[in-house]
Amino acid sequence: MDTFKEMVISYLFLFVAFIIDLGDAQNICAETRCGGHGPSIRFPFRLNTQADHCGYSGFNLSCTDKNDTVLELPVSVKLFVKEINYKSQVIQLYDPQHCFPRPQLQRLNLSNSSPFRFKVNSSDYLSDYALFNCSPRSENKHQYLIYCLSGSTYRVYPATEINASIISCTKMYNLYQIPVALIAVDYDKFVQLSWSTPDCKRCEVKGKKCEKSNSSPSGTQCIPTHTKGVILGSFLILLSIFTLYRFYTYDKVEKEHQAKIEKFLEDYRNFRPTRYSYADVKRITNQFTEKLGEGAYGTVFKGKLSNEIYVAVKILKTSMGNGEEFINEVRTMAKIHHVNVVRLVGFCADGFRRAVVCEFLPNDSLDKFISSTTAKNLIHNWDKLQDIAFGVAKGIEYLHQGCDQRILHFDIKPHNVLLDQNFNPKISDFGLAKLCSKDQSAVSMTTARGTMGYIAPEVFSRNFGNVSAKADVYSFGILLLEIVGGKKNVDIAIENTNQVYFPEWIYNLLEQKEDIRIFVEDDGDAKIAKKLAIVGLWCIQWHPMDRPSIKNVVQMLEGEGDKLTMPPNPFASTGPIKTRENMATKRLNNELEVIPESE
Numbered sequence: 001m002d003t004f005k006e007m008v009i010s011y012l013f014l015f016v017a018f019i020i021d022l023g024d025a026q027n028i029c030a031e032t033r034c035g036g037h038g039p040s041i042r043f044p045f046r047l048n049t050q051a052d053h054c055g056y057s058g059f060n061l062s063c064t065d066k067n068d069t070v071l072e073l074p075v076s077v078k079l080f081v082k083e084i085n086y087k088s089q090v091i092q093l094y095d096p097q098h099c100f101p102r103p104q105l106q107r108l109n110l111s112n113s114s115p116f117r118f119k120v121n122s123s124d125y126l127s128d129y130a131l132f133n134c135s136p137r138s139e140n141k142h143q144y145l146i147y148c149l150s151g152s153t154y155r156v157y158p159a160t161e162i163n164a165s166i167i168s169c170t171k172m173y174n175l176y177q178i179p180v181a182l183i184a185v186d187y188d189k190f191v192q193l194s195w196s197t198p199d200c201k202r203c204e205v206k207g208k209k210c211e212k213s214n215s216s217p218s219g220t221q222c223i224p225t226h227t228k229g230v231i232l233g234s235f236l237i238l239l240s241i242f243t244l245y246r247f248y249t250y251d252k253v254e255k256e257h258q259a260k261i262e263k264f265l266e267d268y269r270n271f272r273p274t275r276y277s278y279a280d281v282k283r284i285t286n287q288f289t290e291k292l293g294e295g296a297y298g299t300v301f302k303g304k305l306s307n308e309i310y311v312a313v314k315i316l317k318t319s320m321g322n323g324e325e326f327i328n329e330v331r332t333m334a335k336i337h338h339v340n341v342v343r344l345v346g347f348c349a350d351g352f353r354r355a356v357v358c359e360f361l362p363n364d365s366l367d368k369f370i371s372s373t374t375a376k377n378l379i380h381n382w383d384k385l386q387d388i389a390f391g392v393a394k395g396i397e398y399l400h401q402g403c404d405q406r407i408l409h410f411d412i413k414p415h416n417v418l419l420d421q422n423f424n425p426k427i428s429d430f431g432l433a434k435l436c437s438k439d440q441s442a443v444s445m446t447t448a449r450g451t452m453g454y455i456a457p458e459v460f461s462r463n464f465g466n467v468s469a470k471a472d473v474y475s476f477g478i479l480l481l482e483i484v485g486g487k488k489n490v491d492i493a494i495e496n497t498n499q500v501y502f503p504e505w506i507y508n509l510l511e512q513k514e515d516i517r518i519f520v521e522d523d524g525d526a527k528i529a530k531k532l533a534i535v536g537l538w539c540i541q542w543h544p545m546d547r548p549s550i551k552n553v554v555q556m557l558e559g560e561g562d563k564l565t566m567p568p569n570p571f572a573s574t575g576p577i578k579t580r581e582n583m584a585t586k587r588l589n590n591e592l593e594v595i596p597e598s599e
Helices: 002-023 103-107 180-184 201-206 229-267 278-284 324-333 382-402 470-486 490-495 502-511 523-539 550-558 580-589
Strands: 032-034 037-041 060-063 069-073 077-085 090-094 116-118 126-134 155-159 170-179 191-195 209-212 220-223 274-276 291-294 298-304 310-316 344-350 353-359 406-408 417-419 425-427 434-436
Touching: 037 069, 037 077, 077 103, 103 170, 116 170, 126 180, 170 180, 201 209, 201 220, 274 278, 274 353, 278 298, 278 310, 278 344, 278 353, 324 344, 324 353, 382 406, 382 417, 382 425, 382 470, 382 523, 382 550, 470 502, 470 523, 470 550, 502 523, 523 550
Parallel strands: 274 344
Antiparallel strands: 032 037, 060 069, 069 077, 077 090, 090 191, 116 191, 126 155, 126 170, 209 220, 291 298, 298 310, 310 353, 344 353, 406 434, 417 425
């Protein structure tokens, strides 16, 4: 009954919110701004918090923590918005790092998949470039130097063709169809993009709003800026009917969800994790006084059992639908008993309140140490870092081979590696895991899952191969490279690695037999760092078939680093700089068929 009352109150709040929104002169797609300042946001643009129909495909904007307006272009390239001119249909952008040719922008390709095109003046034009890393001692005749990418020990130059002055230089990456002015002298200036579709100029001239229209040949229509009262009245009637319907159906749906969870818990009673009531959870966590962290699926609190045993209690968000994430995590963890995997202590399934109770690990997560300047004082040496990497690999090997069913984690990252009192690692957070039989070489997925930066390419696009256990191997490879780079102080990372894609930078160091000891101070430690880097680079090969299995990864970490061979370069270009025609063909062949984001 309490649950029903809470739902009534929530729907009343929703009812009042809609009345306020519709009582205004604007509808739910009202013009808005980030933080009340910055460029105005209206159709064809939409803020990511607005409904999909408020904007046009490819025109999504978002706000940063500092209320800067961000446009995300194809292939996850993000630029800040300075101004939007709706009458001329031109958007003015700038790179937040004030370095337009930086490595993250090498993926920018305003092809037919993007509604935007570079807008250049009569004295400018578009061109393809390749960027080269050159020694400051080498003589070159380049006209331009990319100052924001260069350092004290290297210089970065652009080139449209190979010539004698860059033969001794190392190619970094390509930039396609970029305004010459941005490379020549003004890579810190604003970038202007224009769009032709949708065409809302006629609406802007008339002072009317532009919106989608399936019946119009142009795909848009102009409407008055004020909402008629009849629309408000009709909507309130429909909302009232919908609210009453939800009140009558909520208890039935909620009971079905609870019955589903109860059946699942009954099926897994033999694993005998302790079942707690919500009152028990509040007592264990001392009314949720000590918060350990918060994620997409819930908030974690520190708790203590009556026998002085500390636990971590994750309270799942009530908006997690029908309990799938709860069932997934408990079902997976109930099967696991390994020294390098977090142990399930119990659970709570008290009505719509759900929680997972796990063992508490006092030294937090691995990312706190590899990204901190105090890491050297807490994890004392590279031998311990190597032990941590080996322990994580053993934990993944157990998930893939040690259980009755293969467990694919799909979210291996430093944040999900917890450390006990002796800094022994334990893999945690199985909310995204999938179970499959051991003889199943590939798993079916209808949506990408995981954390950006750690997700294997095939999870996004089947062009790279089928999704399998090799997806966890890729994520583990990124984790290894972060261990290598994170051991050095932050100032080194800022000075060097932010200028070049970090894994590629490490590969170039190893391939050119340069000193990997920029991360360490001792020769013995340098051998460990080099071994971890080589294993990590093997793990992040783009195609799954080129990556080792986790069993082979464990063997590589156990063996001597001197016996490891360098992997193929996953960042290598397909050859020397091509003509524009050939590069256009190459870009067309590299377009990815992205899997849908729905299940």
